[in-house]
Amino acid sequence: MATTLNSNIPSGPLAQKWDKHKFDMKLVNPANKRKYSVIVVGTGLAGASAAATMSELGYNVQSFCFQDSPRRAHSIAAQGGINGAKNYQNDGDSVYRLFYDTIKGGDFRAREANVYRLAQVSVNIIDQCVAQGVPFAREYGGLLANRSFGGAQVSRTFYAKGQTGQQLLLGAYSALSRQIAKGSVTMHPRTEMLDVVIIDGRARGIVTRNLVTGKIETHVADAVVLATGGYGNVYYLSTNAQGCNVSATYRAYKKGAAFANPCYTQIHPTCIPVTGDHQSKLTLMSESLRNDGRVWVPKRAGDNRPVSQIPEEERDYFLERKYPSFGNLAPRDIASRSAKEVCDAGQGVGPGGLGVYLDFAEATKRLGHKTIVERYGNLFQMYNTITGENAYEVPMRIYPAIHYTMGGLWVDYNLMSNIPGLFCIGEANFSDHGANRLGASALMQGLSDGYFVLPYTIGNYLAQMPKEKRPGLDHAEFKKAEADVQAQIKTLLNMKGKRSPRSFHHELGKIMWEKCGMARNHAGLAEALQKIPALREEFWQNLNLTGDSNNLNQSLEYAGRVADFLEFGELLCLDAQTRTESCGGHFREESQTPDGEAKRDDENFSFVSGWMSQGPGKAPELVKEPLVYEEVHMSQRSYK
Amino acid sequence: MxxxxxxxxxxxxxxxxxxxxxxxxxxxxxxxxxxxxxxxxxxxxxxxxxxxxxxxxxxxxxxxxxxxxxxxxxxxxxxxxxxxxxxxxxxxxxxxxxxxxxxxxxxxxxxxxxxxxxxxxxDLVVDRSAFDKIIQAGGYISVNTGGAPDGNTIPVPKLISDQAMDAAQCIGCGACVAACKNGSAMLFTSAKISHLNLLPQGKAEKDERVLNMIAAHDHAGFGACSNTNSCEAVCPKEIPVTFIAKANRDYAWALLKGKQPTLGQKEVESA
Structure with a gap:
């Protein structure tokens, strides 16, 4: 097993690395492309754009998603926007500025070369999406509109009402649909990947379950791409869709792929607060709301007067007070932790005191009701639907929730994992956001990987593959992986214990949120590391499932995902335990400045944590990829 | 409420x-x-x-x-x-x-x-893959990745852009079909057609798009629209039936120009 992780970053000046690399990479002869077959798992922005683009280039693509249609992947729920360093607003933006902001926003825990490339191709993404017919917001003159978004001092965010994610995904889905119609992409909806198959050290295929018929199938290819999203649902409550899971990447980890920085999780500050134990998900409202909304709580703890009776001077606009230059637009981790602090101090509002106000009164006065409706109408409507309250009259209540996971499968500059032929793109990999992701950068990264990076780098891999016959599905490794999957399903169904998958998931989520949430400490993590294995042990003795494996069985699907979360949660806590510094979304209480800000420890933690499985029951090995900053001077992040 | x-x-x-x-x-x-x-x-x-x-x-x-x-x-x-x-x-x-x-x-x-x-x-789960087939018949603009001109090359009047956005809001849930006594998917299909046909980027394939997508709609077994507007009443994104009228107009124009669906029956089936 490899004990180093080589990032394979090309040499040369930062701004020329990608161009130089594109030139240095081997190409697959156009006539030969159709001879190669690629599996893409997941059809979100990264997966759909990669599958479509590779098919356009001539590769045979097999695309898989667990949803009933590729259009439903959770990228669809992104609201706010997508960054692009176009400088259309003439406000001083540039590729370099987007690069710098992303590195700084990631708290100096991302790779310079990857981030620079991301900023470079961001401009191509916008062009591509416009050409596909994505209806971005426009000015009266007909040109594209932009707004400033979470943590940025320039207006570089492109948006389509409050549903940028849906519009971008429909663009990628339409490109994918065109290729499906042409017959060069074979689409497998309602199909879940349950294992990756590795033959002679190379990723060669996957094992899937047809969710309708229950049939376990194997698929062979020349490369496997995982575009399976993030693992936020390990917390049970998150803004992720119900089906989002870690199974694909975690099962790849168990087969030898390194999992990088699992403790880098992002808490989103503007979610609708929890109402009770029955709650199955948390709803995010776009943080574009913070552009015009002002965040505050009553100055006095326990003040439960209605908003109209709290005079201006008795309100604490805590973000504006603490961060005068960024104010309500302070980065997500900072805004979230500040909300937690005021709630911990008893100043929280709403049921249970777990909420802060997001107030549009001043913005309505300044811009007029009509503009507020135009900018945020659908978000206000969403808030009303869920809470029954009218946010045009009383301020919204918001509270942070798990939203995005920066960690993921380790990949090199080519987006390939340490297993040759196994690629990982989008939220599922770890590569571009460091310890914290900036707003409107997830959509950018997904499409960058799928449209403009992977289709080149995968060619480089395929062109250099030994010219040998593709293994058949009767190969022993396929048979073994298939048998393992079958055996696990049988075990899950036959336990006939007392507890449902949901009850285990819920309990795991509580441990994760309390001990490894917005703020983490040694004692809490140690406790979690005790509790999770015990819960997992109970799961494998006391799980109750009904139905069978030859039909649609949603409880069975859920149980398989929870089984992986129960292992992965431990890895996440172990990573959080090992990284004793604070950085970005990872806040260790032991490592903070006197005024309570996150304190990095560059001397000891300037590395990517790559965790490698050593087999069941054994502690994983930590392999460090050092982070070298050639261009940017590492500084303490300050948004004051 | x-x-x-x-x-x-x-x-x-x-x-x-x-x-x-x-x-x-x-x-x-x-x-x-x-x-x-x-x-x-x-x-x-x-x-x-x-x-x-x-x-x-x-x-x-x-x-x-x-x-x-x-x-x-x-x-x-x-x-x-x-x-x-x-x-x-x-x-x-x-x-x-x-x-x-x-x-x-x-x-x-x-x-x-x-x-x-x-x-x-x-139970409550149905197969909606017929919607995917309709999109595969023409619900796209035929551009490959790369080579797209600068996003601001083609100005799109805000009014047109907003209209396209209104149509593009469709989430493909199928409520329109479930509500329709004819089992017609014309609200879905027309919203998808209109989104692209309204935009300058979508004009080049306007006629083929409307003809092919409606052919795929009919082939999938959806009924014809008889303008009862029950679809509009249940649409979670409140997409108006005026898009059906617009798609019908595009359809008539395409026929008047002598155009035919470019997808044959076999291709519609395999789409």
């Missing part, structure tokens, strides 16, 4: 009549359930979660239903609630319906989408 009742300590009393059907081959029937511990601020799907927990505890098969984002955008959830697609509220998907929209003691009938083109897979 209907009146809100305060929940009692035992929780809100609701009787669910749910369509249970083991698979496509077996006939289905309604089964009554009374899940416990319900509260006003619970979502409709959270009520089904609770019911499923009870069913698991009793050793019975859980109720299957499609759902994913639970924030009204993925278009997965799809229930007929008391005969109305997505339930009693306007402009809202099932996942966004909360129990405060029902009275204590209500009986609620829950069925899958019913349409020839949407066969039942199990």
């Amino acid at each position: 209907t009146t809100t009742d305060s929940s009692t300590a035992q929780g809100k009393k609701i009787t669910l009549r749910i369509w249970r059907q083991p698979n496509a081959q077996t006939a289905g029937s309604f089964v009554e359930y009374q899940p416990k511990g319900l509260a006003d601020d619970m979502s409709f799907l959270e009520m089904l979660d609770i019911l499923n927990e009870e069913l698991l505890a009793r050793g019975e098969d859980t109720v299957s239903f499609d759902h994913d984002c639970r924030e009204g955008i993925c278009g997965s959830c799809s229930l007929m609630i008391n005969g109305r697609a997505h339930g009693p509220n306007e402009g809202c998907t099932t996942c966004q319906v909360h129990l405060r929209s029902f009275r204590d003691g209500d009986t609620i009938t829950v069925e899958p989408w019913r349409a020839r083109a949407f066969p039942v897979i199990k």
Whole structure:
């Protein structure tokens, strides 16, 4: 097993690395492309754009998603926007500025070369999406509109009402649909990947379950791409869709792929607060709301007067007070932790005191009701639907929730994992956001990987593959992986214990949120590391499932995902335990400045944590990829 | 929104009549359930979660239903609630319906989408892949990745752009089909056509798009539109039927120009 992780970053000046690399990479002869077959798992922005683009280039693509249609992947729920360093607003933006902001926003825990490339191709993404017919917001003159978004001092965010994610995904889905119609992409909806198959050290295929018929199938290819999203649902409550899971990447980890920085999780500050134990998900409202909304709580703890009776001077606009230059637009981790602090101090509002106000009164006065409706109408409507309250009259209540996971499968500059032929793109990999992701950068990264990076780098891999016959599905490794999957399903169904998958998931989520949430400490993590294995042990003795494996069985699907979360949660806590510094979304209480800000420890933690499985029951090995900053001077992040 | 009742300590009393059907081959029937511990601020799907927990505890098969984002955008959830697609509220998907929209003691009938083109897979889950086929027939602009001109090369008047956006909001849930007595998917199809046909980028393939997508719509077994407008009434994104009129106009123009669908019957089938 490899004990180093080589990032394979090309040499040369930062701004020329990608161009130089594109030139240095081997190409697959156009006539030969159709001879190669690629599996893409997941059809979100990264997966759909990669599958479509590779098919356009001539590769045979097999695309898989667990949803009933590729259009439903959770990228669809992104609201706010997508960054692009176009400088259309003439406000001083540039590729370099987007690069710098992303590195700084990631708290100096991302790779310079990857981030620079991301900023470079961001401009191509916008062009591509416009050409596909994505209806971005426009000015009266007909040109594209932009707004400033979470943590940025320039207006570089492109948006389509409050549903940028849906519009971008429909663009990628339409490109994918065109290729499906042409017959060069074979689409497998309602199909879940349950294992990756590795033959002679190379990723060669996957094992899937047809969710309708229950049939376990194997698929062979020349490369496997995982575009399976993030693992936020390990917390049970998150803004992720119900089906989002870690199974694909975690099962790849168990087969030898390194999992990088699992403790880098992002808490989103503007979610609708929890109402009770029955709650199955948390709803995010776009943080574009913070552009015009002002965040505050009553100055006095326990003040439960209605908003109209709290005079201006008795309100604490805590973000504006603490961060005068960024104010309500302070980065997500900072805004979230500040909300937690005021709630911990008893100043929280709403049921249970777990909420802060997001107030549009001043913005309505300044811009007029009509503009507020135009900018945020659908978000206000969403808030009303869920809470029954009218946010045009009383301020919204918001509270942070798990939203995005920066960690993921380790990949090199080519987006390939340490297993040759196994690629990982989008939220599922770890590569571009460091310890914290900036707003409107997830959509950018997904499409960058799928449209403009992977289709080149995968060619480089395929062109250099030994010219040998593709293994058949009767190969022993396929048979073994298939048998393992079958055996696990049988075990899950036959336990006939007392507890449902949901009850285990819920309990795991509580441990994760309390001990490894917005703020983490040694004692809490140690406790979690005790509790999770015990819960997992109970799961494998006391799980109750009904139905069978030859039909649609949603409880069975859920149980398989929870089984992986129960292992992965431990890895996440172990990573959080090992990284004793604070950085970005990872806040260790032991490592903070006197005024309570996150304190990095560059001397000891300037590395990517790559965790490698050593087999069941054994502690994983930590392999460090050092982070070298050639261009940017590492500084303490300050948004004051 | 209907009146809100305060929940009692035992929780809100609701009787669910749910369509249970083991698979496509077996006939289905309604089964009554009374899940416990319900509260006003619970979502409709959270009520089904609770019911499923009870069913698991009793050793019975859980109720299957499609759902994913639970924030009204993925278009997965799809229930007929008391005969109305997505339930009693306007402009809202099932996942966004909360129990405060029902009275204590209500009986609620829950069925899958019913349409020839949407066969039942199990319980409340139907196969909506016919929508994907319609998109595959022309719901795209034929541009490959790379080589796109600068995004600001083609100005699009705000009015046109906003109209395209209104059409593009469709989440492909299928409520329009479920509500239509003809099982027509014209609201879905016309919204998809209009989104692209309105934009300058989509003009080059305007005629082929409308002809092919409507051919695919008909081929999939959706009925014809007879302008009852029931689709508009249940659309969670409140897409107006004027897009059907617009698509019909595009269709007529294409025919007047002597154009024919470029996809033959066989290609429509394989699309």
